Amino acid sequence: MADSFVLHLVRHLPTQGNEDRKYIGWTDEPILESAKAVHPLALARFVCGSDLLRARQTAALYFPNERYKEDCNFRECNFGEFEGKTYADLEKDTDYRQWIDDPYANAPRGGESLVEVENRVMSALKMVPKDAIIVTHGGPIRIILTKFSPIQNEFWSWKIPRGYCYRLEWENQRAFKEGQACISISAVPTTANGTM
Numbered sequence: 001m002a003d004s005f006v007l008h009l010v011r012h013l014p015t016q017g018n019e020d021r022k023y024i025g026w027t028d029e030p031i032l033e034s035a036k037a038v039h040p041l042a043l044a045r046f047v048c049g050s051d052l053l054r055a056r057q058t059a060a061l062y063f064p065n066e067r068y069k070e071d072c073n074f075r076e077c078n079f080g081e082f083e084g085k086t087y088a089d090l091e092k093d094t095d096y097r098q099w100i101d102d103p104y105a106n107a108p109r110g111g112e113s114l115v116e117v118e119n120r121v122m123s124a125l126k127m128v129p130k131d132a133i134i135v136t137h138g139g140p141i142r143i144i145l146t147k148f149s150p151i152q153n154e155f156w157s158w159k160i161p162r163g164y165c166y167r168l169e170w171e172n173q174r175a176f177k178e179g180q181a182c183i184s185i186s187a188v189p190t191t192a193n194g195t196m
Helices: 053-062 094-101 114-125 138-148 173-177
Strands: 005-011 046-049 068-070 132-136 164-170 184-189
Touching: 005 053, 005 138, 005 173, 046 053, 053 068, 053 132, 114 138, 132 138, 138 164, 164 173
Parallel strands: 005 132, 046 068, 046 132
Antiparallel strands: 005 164, 164 184
């Protein structure tokens, strides 16, 4: 479609905290050395995303010839006191259980609810142009997919593997700006052939 509006969502490459299955929200850790062996991607018109190091490093590897526009509104959830902890560390914590059961109504102690994360992500999303590539985190990607999917899905039901790009398409920019469901969502590996 000539007038279609497309967004690409790329999850940052893995960090040590990710490998250790810790909640790494606003902790600013680098990607793993082993993750740096990726091929640049051919498609890039406008690349933006989280200001955290792991997103910036991922963007630099995938889009080395593009200027990256940082936006703190694309950050992961602030996990507050849960930051740097694992499920095993938190499983008996009643505040943690409440947050897992309803992350929109509850927040980690000292952190953000998903309503707060959604508000800032959606605010930033309004500013991106057609064909933008957003390099961000699992939480913001799940929020965007939940908000715009033509099929109703719960936040936690989305699997967001690293090394994949989600492509969302709307009939036109107006449909996107009005918050309508997209007409298609596809996930493609970013490492298959160097293109999206």
